[in-house]
Amino acid sequence: MSERTHMRSELNADVTPAAVGEFPTPRIGKFELNPPVILAPMAGVTNAPFRRLCREMGGALYVSEMVNARALAEGHRRSLKLASFTDDEYPRSLQIYGTDPESVSTAIHTLVSEDRVDHIDMNFGCPAPKVTRNGGGAAVPARPRLFSRIVSAAVSAAGDIPVTVKFRKGIDDTLLTSNTAGRIAEAEGAAAVALHARTAYQLYSGSADWNAVGELKSVVTTIPVFGNGDIFEPWDALRMMRMTGCDGVVVGRGCLGRPWLFRDLNAVFAGDEPPPPPTVADISATMTRHATLLHEWFGGQLGIQLFRKHANWYLAGLPVGRSVRAAMNTVDHPTDIARILAPIDQSISYPLEALRVVRSHSGGPRPVALPQRFLEHLDSDLPPGREADVVVSGG
Numbered sequence: 226m227s228e229r230t231h232m233r234s235e236l237n238a239d240v241t242p243a244a245v246g247e248f249p250t251p252r253i254g255k256f257e258l259n260p261p262v263i264l265a266p267m268a269g270v271t272n273a274p275f276r277r278l279c280r281e282m283g284g285a286l287y288v289s290e291m292v293n294a295r296a297l298a299e300g301h302r303r304s305l306k307l308a309s310f311t312d313d314e315y316p317r318s319l320q321i322y323g324t325d326p327e328s329v330s331t332a333i334h335t336l337v338s339e340d341r342v343d344h345i346d347m348n349f350g351c352p353a354p355k356v357t358r359n360g361g362g363a364a365v366p367a368r369p370r371l372f373s374r375i376v377s378a379a380v381s382a383a384g385d386i387p388v389t390v391k392f393r394k395g396i397d398d399t400l401l402t403s404n405t406a407g408r409i410a411e412a413e414g415a416a417a418v419a420l421h422a423r424t425a426y427q428l429y430s431g432s433a434d435w436n437a438v439g440e441l442k443s444v445v446t447t448i449p450v451f452g453n454g455d456i457f458e459p460w461d462a463l464r465m466m467r468m469t470g471c472d473g474v475v476v477g478r479g480c481l482g483r484p485w486l487f488r489d490l491n492a493v494f495a496g497d498e499p500p501p502p503p504t505v506a507d508i509s510a511t512m513t514r515h516a517t518l519l520h521e522w523f524g525g526q527l528g529i530q531l532f533r534k535h536a537n538w539y540l541a542g543l544p545v546g547r548s549v550r551a552a553m554n555t556v557d558h559p560t561d562i563a564r565i566l567a568p569i570d571q572s573i574s575y576p577l578e579a580l581r582v583v584r585s586h587s588g589g590p591r592p593v594a595l596p597q598r599f600l601e602h603l604d605s606d607l608p609p610g611r612e613a614d615v616v617v618s619g620g
């Protein structure tokens with residue numbers, strides 16, 4: 226038997242695994258979420274290969290990258306590829322971004338009538354200046370009537386397919402919108418809501434405000450409320466749910482370079498201690514699997530190029546030198562990975578210090594760019610126009 230045991234940060238020193246019956250299984254439409262865990266949509270990351278890798282670690286709802294409704298409605302090839310799934314993926318969960326009820330409706334109607342999705346998530350959290358400057362992304366919930374029209378259009382077009390809605394706390398501390406957005410989404414027929422508990426102003430900086438998740442849970446009473454922000458250890462999920470009463474969690478950056486977080490989440494929700502952390506040999510195998518899946522899905526070079534940023538995330542916090550990191554940045558075939566990591570002691574365990582290292586976005590705060598006189602017209606229900614509907618990433 227291995228002598229290695231699971232590790233945890235000080236923050237989670239006293240957190241115990243879930244007790245029997247402690248967390249009722251939430252439903253999104255006909256789907257039961259056991260464990261109550263969702264992979265956060267992440268543009269450029271949560272593509273079919275990454276979702277498959279995560280699925281191999283355990284159960285959760287694995288959401289796609291964001292796809293632009295207008296681009297889908299107009300049949301752009303790249304968007305169609307982003308919105309495609311392998312035959313064995315179920316449920317097929319797709320995130321859509323749109324600011325215009327009409328193109329949202331057209332896109333969803335097409336997806337549903339062609340039987341290409343099982344769940345749709347709507348993104349209202351994108352903080353990119355080129356989007357918010359035009360009244361799109363995270364700016365939309367500040368206009369409750371427009372927000373309501375978009376959600377309503379999505380729900381009607383989706384028919385029996387459940388639609389969930391993801392948003393931030395608000396624009397900044399002077400314009401908090403999450404409670405209103407939650408009530409509207411609930412009234413318009415959303416199957417669940419998810420709150421990234423930061424304002425657009427905060428971007429990805431500071432800590433997520435889990436109290437805002439608790440507040441949302443107290444005003445949205447008939448559909449599940451999912452909390453999002455700063456789940457790095459499986460224990461964080463339990464802590465967030467116990468603190469806020471929310472129905473489940475959405476996991477973003479915590480699983481970057483650490484897809485085994487889903488295995489650990491499955492364990493704690495089942496009432497168990499998580500398994501021991503992976504060794505360098507395990508990580509090498511996971512990286513090779515990930516690179517192989519990307520290689521197969523996107524084709525040779527592109528797949529491997531896409532893997533390189535993941536390689537940095539896998540190595541973040543590991544005791545490997547600069548030369549290994551540099552070599553990993555030039556990897557051009559999945560089989561290179563084990564060779565590059567071969568000089569490292571394969572039995573070294575994933576280190577405690579690496580648990581809460583933030584991978585990918587950490588920027589902010591930054592003032593939110595808004596259209597001129599936007600704040601004087603918060604009661605508008607008019608879509609902001611094409612410029613707010615550009616294809617961007619983020620949430």
Ligand SMILES: Cc1cc2nc3c(=O)[nH]c(=O)nc-3n(C[C@H](O)[C@H](O)[C@H](O)COP(=O)(O)O)c2cc1C
Nearest residue numbers: 265266267268291348421454455476477478619620
């Ligand atoms: C690389 C990256 C891409 C993202 N893309 C999206 C996106 O397309 N749609 C979305 O709703 N959120 C997106 N987000 C935000 C995440 O879904 C999540 O709300 C955020 O990272 C906070 O959760 P975390 O603290 O667990 O990372 C993205 C985040 C990252 C790091």
